[in-house]
Amino acid sequence: MDAFANRTHVRHLIFLVDFLARWEERPACLTPMAYEWCSVFSEVTEELGQDSMQISKSPYWHHRFKLDMKFTHVEPGRDLVHPDDNSHARGRPLGLDHEQCAHLLLRTLEVGFRLADISCRRPPIDLKHTSHHDQIFEALFSCGDDEAIADAMGAWIVGKIPPASSCARYFAMRVVRATPLSPRLRRAGIRVLENNWSTISISDALYLLNYLHVDEDDLVANVFVWSWLLVRVIRSPTGFESLSSRYWHLLDKFMSEQFLAERLQQRDVEVMKSLEEVEDWEKLEVWMVSVWAFLDYELIPDFVEDIGRVTLKMASQRPSALQKLENLCRRIPESDTRDALQPILTRARTEQPLLEPPPPP
Numbered sequence: 359m360d361a362f363a364n365r366t367h368v369r370h371l372i373f374l375v376d377f378l379a380r381w382e383e384r385p386a387c388l389t390p391m392a393y394e395w396c397s398v399f400s401e402v403t404e405e406l407g408q409d410s411m412q413i414s415k416s417p418y419w420h421h422r423f424k425l426d427m428k429f430t431h432v433e434p435g436r437d438l439v440h441p442d443d444n445s446h447a448r449g450r451p452l453g454l455d456h457e458q459c460a461h462l463l464l465r466t467l468e469v470g471f472r473l474a475d476i477s478c479r480r481p482p483i484d485l486k487h488t489s490h491h492d493q494i495f496e497a498l499f500s501c502g503d504d505e506a507i508a509d510a511m512g513a514w515i516v517g518k519i520p521p522a523s524s525c526a527r528y529f530a531m532r533v534v535r536a537t538p539l540s541p542r543l544r545r546a547g548i549r550v551l552e553n554n555w556s557t558i559s560i561s562d563a564l565y566l567l568n569y570l571h572v573d574e575d576d577l578v579a580n581v582f583v584w585s586w587l588l589v590r591v592i593r594s595p596t597g598f599e600s601l602s603s604r605y606w607h608l609l610d611k612f613m614s615e616q617f618l619a620e621r622l623q624q625r626d627v628e629v630m631k632s633l634e635e636v637e638d639w640e641k642l643e644v645w646m647v648s649v650w651a652f653l654d655y656e657l658i659p660d661f662v663e664d665i666g667r668v669t670l671k672m673a674s675q676r677p678s679a680l681q682k683l684e685n686l687c688r689r690i691p692e693s694d695t696r697d698a699l700q701p702i703l704t705r706a707r708t709e710q711p712l713l714e715p716p717p718p719p
Contacts, residue, residue, distance in 0.1 A: 669699070670705060
């Protein structure tokens with residue numbers, strides 16, 4: 359990168375970056391290198407006297423040069439490009455301008471993240487994050503190129519960089535535009551949620567969830583991750599009121615398949631009472647299954663009376679709720695929680711005589 363820092367032989371670097379971007383089987387080790395290069399490009403932009411980097415979707419300068427330089431090889435372990443014998447006449451020093459920096463930045467992000475594995479299956483990569491990257495993100499998320507924004511979001515997916523809340527803030531800059539997200543950018547947003555579910559703020563998670571419209575087919579992480587995330591959001595002061603109904607349906611499906619090793623909290627009972635008060639029976643039905651699953655981890659006698667009252671009221675009126683709770687009861691091993699739930703369900707069933715009895719375990 360010395361040639362770039364000294365603003366000499368910039369053309370060589372331009373062609374190197376373009377060459378790497380076209381390399382379809384480039385190795386993952388290029389990701390941290392490319393991320394570090396981006397910081398250099400931003401720093402040089404600052405040295406050029408521009409307060410902030412301006413990035414457009416199609417930098418005009420890209421069309422001013424004929425990309426006909428050929429390379430013989432790149433020496434291992436060195437950032438050195440050897441042009442062919444006929445290129446030395448064209449390899450005179452070339453001054454940098456803002457558009458060139460923007461082009462190099464976009465292409466380098468593509469080198470680092472366009473082909474990166476965002477499936478959450480690999481350990482995160484150590485990335486050297488600097489204040490210059492923050493300036494890059496400010497410019498990128500305001501530009502009109504969703505592919506470039508998706509490249510940038512790869513940093514939060516495959517790397518260890520600042521908290522996901524910063525990504526949510528930048529992402530909000532893109533969302534203000536009326537145009538829909540590209541499919542790749544939407545997938546990148548979902549991966550950020552999956553990778554940072556335990557650290558992202560509730561307000562940011564709620565914002566991203568309601569904008570991304572996640573479906574079961576979009577999920578890569580296991581259902582435990584999504585169950586924890588949704589429970590955290592619902593427990594928040596405004597979460598159960600603001601969270602889209604689609605996520606209540608997802609939680610309903612998740613809780614019918616597995617248990618969360620989670621203790622019941624006072625807030626769970628408060629959410630239950632709030633849903634009962636507004637008579638939102640569909641959401642309450644989902645939440646009561648979750649509440650009894652939490653009680654199975656640790657039975658808390660102080661809460662059992664209120665929970666039992668609401669359970670009986672709902673299960674007596676809604677056949678679907680009774681069936682879900684009976685299925686849950688069969689999955690619970692013999693315990694105090696099961697002993698507390700079973701009589702409630704038996705009584706609720708007597709008040710629904712036309713309902714088919716549950717299948718045998």
